[in-house]
Amino acid sequence: MSSGPAQPVVLVIEPSVTDPVERLGEWLVDAGVSLDVRRAAEPGAIPADAEGIAGIVVMGGPMGANDDADYPWLGEVKALLRDAVSREVPTLGVCLGGQLLAAANGGRVERNPEGPEIGAQLVAKRSTAAQDPLFGPMPITPDVIQWHYDAITALPPGALQLASSPGADNQAFRLGRLAWGLQFHIETTPERVASWADSDPQLAEYDLTRVVERSTAAHDDIEETWRPFAAAFAEIVRDPSSVAPPRAVPTSSAAPITDPAAIRAALAAEVAGSRSTLPMPQLRRPEDDPSS
Numbered sequence: 153m154s155s156g157p158a159q160p161v162v163l164v165i166e167p168s169v170t171d172p173v174e175r176l177g178e179w180l181v182d183a184g185v186s187l188d189v190r191r192a193a194e195p196g197a198i199p200a201d202a203e204g205i206a207g208i209v210v211m212g213g214p215m216g217a218n219d220d221a222d223y224p225w226l227g228e229v230k231a232l233l234r235d236a237v238s239r240e241v242p243t244l245g246v247c248l249g250g251q252l253l254a255a256a257n258g259g260r261v262e263r264n265p266e267g268p269e270i271g272a273q274l275v276a277k278r279s280t281a282a283q284d285p286l287f288g289p290m291p292i293t294p295d296v297i298q299w300h301y302d303a304i305t306a307l308p309p310g311a312l313q314l315a316s317s318p319g320a321d322n323q324a325f326r327l328g329r330l331a332w333g334l335q336f337h338i339e340t341t342p343e344r345v346a347s348w349a350d351s352d353p354q355l356a357e358y359d360l361t362r363v364v365e366r367s368t369a370a371h372d373d374i375e376e377t378w379r380p381f382a383a384a385f386a387e388i389v390r391d392p393s394s395v396a397p398p399r400a401v402p403t404s405s406a407a408p409i410t411d412p413a414a415i416r417a418a419l420a421a422e423v424a425g426s427r428s429t430l431p432m433p434q435l436r437r438p439e440d441d442p443s444s
Contacts, residue, residue, distance in 0.1 A: 162209055215248070
């Protein structure tokens with residue numbers, strides 16, 4: 153008796169133990185794919201190229217996307233991501249993973265000029281998201297978890313901006329036919345966010361109790377929005393040919409779907425409500441930063 157077709161395997165690269173694939177992994181498995189989870193620093197964990205890989209997910213971590221001198225395997229991850237884009241392997245980068253996808257393909261990642269983004273926030277879809285197979289069905293301002301000090305300050309050539317926020321303009325993008333990068337987190341549990349708050353020494357000016365409370369309250373809404381997103385990505389892994397190439401729309405012309413001033417004012421109020429001040433953190437040491 154035939155057991156049916158084998159499930160496609162998604163390679164999950166975890167740069168740090170502080171940001172495992174967690175709920176995103178559960179959603180992907182529930183959607184019918186298997187996971188091959190690897191810690192990036194382990195010898196031989198990162199393939200030389202993307203040949204034969206059904207899909208790739210790269211998670212977050214405390215290191216910066218340009219810290220190759222301290223973390224030599226970052227270069228291996230970026231090489232894999234360049235090859236994945238070239239071979240049109242379905243790829244998703246989350247927080248640091250999204251930054252690595254950008255940096256690997258000609259984008260720029262640096263200290264966020266707007267300061268850190270922390271806790272439960274909203275991001276706003278751009279008009280280019282309307283026809284995107286992952287972002288098209290999403291609400292206009294989906295809930296996310298933010299926890300980053302660096303930001304993608306320039307997208308790779310040809311990338312389409314899919315979402316933005318007042319705290320970091322490039323919140324989500326699509327590169328080529330089958331690669332997506334997210335600046336934010338969707339995979340967390342309330343316990344994971346609480347652990348980041350407990351271990352991050354750079355947030356003394358924040359009301360971390362409120363940050364954790366707001367983040368905990370947002371997780372049900374995050375699951376409602378992003379579980380279908382994960383299922384859509386799993387479907388693309390199963391059938392990459394179902395996705396047409398994106399239309400070549402210049403990033404600078406991708407206006408928000410709704411009034412930008414209203415969105416930015418509302419999101420700014422959300423940001424201000426979670427902390428007492430908005431200081432730029434001091435020079436970051438990778439071991440001190442719990443998540444990218």
